[in-house]
Amino acid sequence: MAKDSPAPAWIDLGAVEGLRDRPLREIKAGSLRIALSYCDGQFGAISGICNHVGGPLGDGTLDGEYVVCPWHHYKFHRSTGDGEPGYEADRVPQYALKVENGRLLLNPKAVKGRNHLPHPPHPLARDPKREPGGIRVVGISTTVMDESYPRYSTSETLLGYALAHAKEKESCETRLIRLNALKFRHCEGYYSKSAKACTWPCSITEMDQADQMEQVYEALVHWADVALIATPIRWGAPSSLYYKMIERMNCIQNQITLRNEVLIRNKAIAFIITGGQDNIQAVAGQMLAFFSELGFVYPPFPFIAHSLGWTAENMERNVEYVRHSTALRQGASELVGRAVHIARDLIEQHMSSEHIERGGRKAHNPAHHHGDVPSE
Ligand code: FES
Numbered sequence: 001m002a003k004d005s006p007a008p009a010w011i012d013l014g015a016v017e018g019l020r021d022r023p024l025r026e027i028k029a030g031s032l033r034i035a036l037s038y039c040d041g042q043f044g045a046i047s048g049i050c051n052h053v054g055g056p057l058g059d060g061t062l063d064g065e066y067v068v069c070p071w072h073h074y075k076f077h078r079s080t081g082d083g084e085p086g087y088e089a090d091r092v093p094q095y096a097l098k099v100e101n102g103r104l105l106l107n108p109k110a111v112k113g114r115n116h117l118p119h120p121p122h123p124l125a126r127d128p129k130r131e132p133g134g135i136r137v138v139g140i141s142t143t144v145m146d147e148s149y150p151r152y153s154t155s156e157t158l159l160g161y162a163l164a165h166a167k168e169k170e171s172c173e174t175r176l177i178r179l180n181a182l183k184f185r186h187c188e189g190y191y192s193k194s195a196k197a198c199t200w201p202c203s204i205t206e207m208d209q210a211d212q213m214e215q216v217y218e219a220l221v222h223w224a225d226v227a228l229i230a231t232p233i234r235w236g237a238p239s240s241l242y243y244k245m246i247e248r249m250n251c252i253q254n255q256i257t258l259r260n261e262v263l264i265r266n267k268a269i270a271f272i273i274t275g276g277q278d279n280i281q282a283v284a285g286q287m288l289a290f291f292s293e294l295g296f297v298y299p300p301f302p303f304i305a306h307s308l309g310w311t312a313e314n315m316e317r318n319v320e321y322v323r324h325s326t327a328l329r330q331g332a333s334e335l336v337g338r339a340v341h342i343a344r345d346l347i348e349q350h351m352s353s354e355h356i357e358r359g360g361r362k363a364h365n366p367a368h369h370h371g372d373v374p375s376e
Pocket of ligand 1: 072
């Protein structure tokens with residue numbers, strides 16, 4: 001240090017003895033959040049704020065010499081702040097430490113500053129702007145079956161009628177997604193760690209290129225003007241694959257909570273619900289509530305449904321009924337017709353393109369808690 005430089009202001013972190021008891025902790029040093037580690041008789045101090053989306057590094061774990069972020073598991077060297085091998089330049093600030101009179105002191109002037117390696121944004125992160133062209137309809141079938149020995153599905157069959165009608169009679173582009181054919185992970189609860197840990201695109205999608213939920217996101221957020229969701233009733237509820245899908249869609253809703261970003265605009269949605277037994281209204285209620293939270297708009301009479309009722313245990317008869325029902329086939333066509341109609345109106349009038357006031361809602365004023373990574 002040059003002779004006339006002012007002496008650095010060291011900050012007292014506490015008694016050395018008391019700081020040796022844990023391999024990793026978050027500790028405040030003035031306004032700094034520090035990830036303080038102690039391993040093999042050596043302390044290390046780096047910023048406690050992760051480079052990714054600001055996860056609390058001091059609450060993470062140690063993997064050898066690396067601090068593992070508790071949110072999405074990025075790693076930084078516990079003493080130098082460098083990223084893990086191969087990503088060394090993606091680093092968090094490193095701070096100097098010294099021991100005096102049994103006290104651990106930290107110099108708040110970083111030895112090395114933060115450096116973000118530029119990462120190309122995920123393709124899903126683009127602005128959800130509607131491409132020009134005719135109305136686009138995606139059908140999502142949520143029924144589960146053995147792909148090697150497919151069975152007749154009443155909900156998927158009616159969805160097929162609806163898509164065919166959209167294509168042939170309404171001149172729409174159509175796309176069918178069968179969740180059963182996709183490989184995708186369950187939601188792993190990033191939101192349960194912190195709202196800011198639940199990112200858009202989904203943290204799993206960003207980390208796991210093999211995860212095929214991307215196809216659902218792409219269709220619903222970017223491509224489609226109309227979505228049709230078809231589900232069987234399983235014990236009075238939509239199918240397990242339906243729930244697996246919508247849990248992964250928490251990240252879409254969370255962007256409204258965190259940053260007032262409504263990703264779903266000017267899109268209509270409708271539902272096809274079939275079951276051997278009853279509970280149609282409860283299933284429809286769940287679906288209507290969930291998709292309204294994302295910003296979808298409903299046509300009048302937004303679902304069609306069929307069941308034989310509580311005392312009916314004859315599934316063969318149920319399948320035969322749906323197979324030969326012209327009323328249900330026609331109902332599926334009319335359902336998609338209503339949804340296409342409302343989507344056309346929404347697009348022409350840009351009904352929900354502007355800021356949407358949402359007073360009385362849990363996330364109607366999120367400006368005070370949006371989360372960017374603070375800089376040192
Ligand atoms: S890995 Fe640290 S915030 Fe995502």
